[in-house]
Amino acid sequence: MYSDKKTNDPRRVTLFQCPVCGNPGGLPEAVAGKICCSSCHTAFPLLQQEIPLLLKSPEAYLGNLCLLYEREQRELQERKAAVDNSKKIHPYQHNRLDNIGKALEERISDLSLLQQEVMQHITITDILKEIGKDGQTGYIHDYSYLRRDWCRLPEGEAEIAHLLTVLAGEINTWHPTCEQLLVLGAGTGRIAWELTLHARQVFALDKSYSMISHFARILKEDFYFRYLSTKGISSSSGVVHLLRATLDRSDTARSNRIHCLVADAATLPFPDSSADVIVSVYFTDVIPLHSYLAEIKRVLTPGGIFIHYGPLDYHFTDITQYLTPEEVHTAFLHAGFEVHAGQHSRQAPHLEMQEATIRKYYSNHVFTAVNTKALSPATTGDTIFEINGELHYEIKGTVTRNGENMSTSSFYLPDGEVFEGASTAIDILRHFDGQQTMQEVIAAIQTEYDIKDPEEQELLLSTIRTLLQKKALTPRY
16 A cells, blocks of 8 residues: 555545556555565655656666656757857857856756656666667656646646636536546646546656656745747747746645656556546547557546547657547447547647747647446457347337338347337347357448447447346357
8 A cells, every 4th residue: 555644535546556467456555765566576666755656667667767867968968068159159149048058057957856866766787778779769848837837827827727627627517526536647737736626536647757756846845947948939038937836735635635656558557446537638649549548448437537638649650540539439439438529629729938929729639438337247349249039029110191101119128128219229139140249240230330420339339238238138158
């Protein structure tokens, strides 16, 4: 159990699930800066003595991170040297370049502190193992998000207000009583912090240690930094800003509801059915859908919801996984979700700066997926079903004086209940021949009737769920 004395809520997630072996009760209280799984004995560092790093390969992650911070510092030092040299050549640029130099120095110092913390949890061997491997290509965006999230600038507050209006509306509509809420790709944490008003416990997850580290710091104290912007600025005064990241810490109840951790959406360190709401803002197009969909399904409670907000502006290289909104919805439908996409596009600014001559606006795709009950406790897409014995049905027709042909259909379920308006169900049942898997049957029906609309797909799955619940279909063993 990860030690947390902030709340006595009985439904609080007290046991993190081990991301290596999957043991839901495998992570005891931290000892000597580490959380060791009682099953597979993997040691997970507690960064800064408070941030659990719950990844499958913690040493590899930290080794790679150390190399990333080293590379970033080296590049910033090269830029600083170029700035110093330019000051000598172009005296008229001295004020602007002097401010840029100070901003670069502070960023180098910040990265050095992060690197020192990482080095406490690994050996030189862990670092050497990562040299030459893929993955040392991360770009650190912390300050852009710190500026938006915590500096109380008008443009940042406007973007946050827009985001929260959408998220709060979805939560209040689909799951107004939320105990556990996860924010995937939480970044520097503002969205997670604001959502403590809508949930008893909020977990801010990000695979970026630097992002989560800054959030954890702001929860305790203000953070001053120089924000550097070198492109699209209308005047020299807009190049460097001395900013303060701050929040109101007087509400200790909210602080007690927030938890920070470094984790991967592809291996969520939470037990099955432990979260009521999972939120993704500008995140889930960073990794392919198939890498995290099953985890969302596993961790959500029955009736729990997943909220997606952001453009499908894919940031990975596998173009076969650049799914359209319709394909994303279909994937969720097949995974056993109801998809509600009433707000297909919500245009909003992103990381806007008032001084900038270039503005970025996103047409954000918004949808909420409700985790419905599984088709059957033992059902998967590979399960083969057949009709449960003989099912009797009736079709009654009437021809009116005007020559109109009207018909009604019904069939009798094994429990004696009459299924009225059964023409759709009858058409579905005739596909279950005891030879095809559930996945094959669904695909055949969608092809035969050209079912592409998400609402029609959900109606199909809902009808199949009803037939399973009423025992009109039974697994073939």
